[in-house]
Amino acid sequence: MIPAAFDYYRPKTMGDVIALLQEHGDDARVMAGGHSLIPMMKLRMADVPHLIDLQAIDGLDAITIDGGRITLGAMVTQHDLINNDGLSNAAPILSEAALQIADPQVRYMGTVGGNVANGDPGNDMPGLMQCLDAQIKVVGPDGERMIAARDYYESAYMTLRADDEVLVSIEFDAPAGGHAYEKQKRKIGDYATAAAAVQITSDAGKVGSASIAMTNLSDVPVWSEAAGAALVGTACDDTAIKAAVAAMLGDIDPSEDNRGPVAFKRHVAGITLSRAITRAWSRTTA
Numbered sequence: 001m002i003p004a005a006f007d008y009y010r011p012k013t014m015g016d017v018i019a020l021l022q023e024h025g026d027d028a029r030v031m032a033g034g035h036s037l038i039p040m041m042k043l044r045m046a047d048v049p050h051l052i053d054l055q056a057i058d059g060l061d062a063i064t065i066d067g068g069r070i071t072l073g074a075m076v077t078q079h080d081l082i083n084n085d086g087l088s089n090a091a092p093i094l095s096e097a098a099l100q101i102a103d104p105q106v107r108y109m110g111t112v113g114g115n116v117a118n119g120d121p122g123n124d125m126p127g128l129m130q131c132l133d134a135q136i137k138v139v140g141p142d143g144e145r146m147i148a149a150r151d152y153y154e155s156a157y158m159t160l161r162a163d164d165e166v167l168v169s170i171e172f173d174a175p176a177g178g179h180a181y182e183k184q185k186r187k188i189g190d191y192a193t194a195a196a197a198v199q200i201t202s203d204a205g206k207v208g209s210a211s212i213a214m215t216n217l218s219d220v221p222v223w224s225e226a227a228g229a230a231l232v233g234t235a236c237d238d239t240a241i242k243a244a245v246a247a248m249l250g251d252i253d254p255s256e257d258n259r260g261p262v263a264f265k266r267h268v269a270g271i272t273l274s275r276a277i278t279r280a281w282s283r284t285t286a
């Protein structure tokens, strides 16, 4: 398929991007890597008469690690996440997750900002950012504002970002303790049937804190506060992991689709989370 005709813009300043968004309203969309948007346009599932390319805006592709605070510019690619040594040391869950997205060709183009902004329940970065308790910075006609990743998603493809706002960066504290990003998919390069992002700290042999987020098991990513709480203070043994899985299953709401019926997805979600917790715990240092 080829997309419907559209006007293409490549502004050099964020002010020009926002002016175009205001001018064209619902008929305009920004494009980052284009690896979600262009396929949607080709399938005629997205109609974008005015396409605004962000590639010429300076300063959106920086990775900053400053005093334990990490900031990812919106145009940082999934490839960048995998190949930045400082980032791999400070937050190794990012590269572990990015390596499970699509294939190298997609990862050279696909951006963190596009993945987080998109609102597709199958995208891997939103759950990951909820696990990391990230803050999302958007800029619009009224200036900048921060939105917590855990509040950002309203329903599939609907987020708290207004149509005339652009996501410019995502920031979070470098996570402590052990991590794991576990993803079950039908084949290499596929979106998740279920995925779990887990960060755990240990305190004198017990779980000190745990953050757990699930992907593609509801119409939004699910940060399961109850699942994390079920682990805290335990030795992260089988009983505790089963309790965390039970709590997580109370928070997700999968739908039947070509990745399987609901019962199968819930089963896969449980196995995926168990594996992620076990691996994250094995990586903790007291």
Ligand code: FAD
Pocket: 029, 030, 031, 032, 033, 034, 035, 036, 037, 038, 039, 054, 074, 100, 101, 102, 103, 106, 109, 110, 111, 112, 113, 114, 115, 117, 118, 122, 123, 124, 125, 165, 166, 167, 168, 189, 190, 191, 192
């Ligand atoms: P684009 O496609 O350019 O944009 C996506 C949406 O976000 C659009 O609505 C756009 O308007 C909006 N947007 C983009 N940037 C901004 C911004 N800065 N501010 C506001 N709005 C913005 N993703 C996964 O997570 N997991 C997978 O397993 C996976 N598999 C894939 C397999 C294939 C074959 C392909 C083609 C893609 C796959 N993807 C997967 C999607 C890929 O990771 C996309 O690149 C990513 O989701 C979107 O990033 P992008 O930069 O390409 O965004």
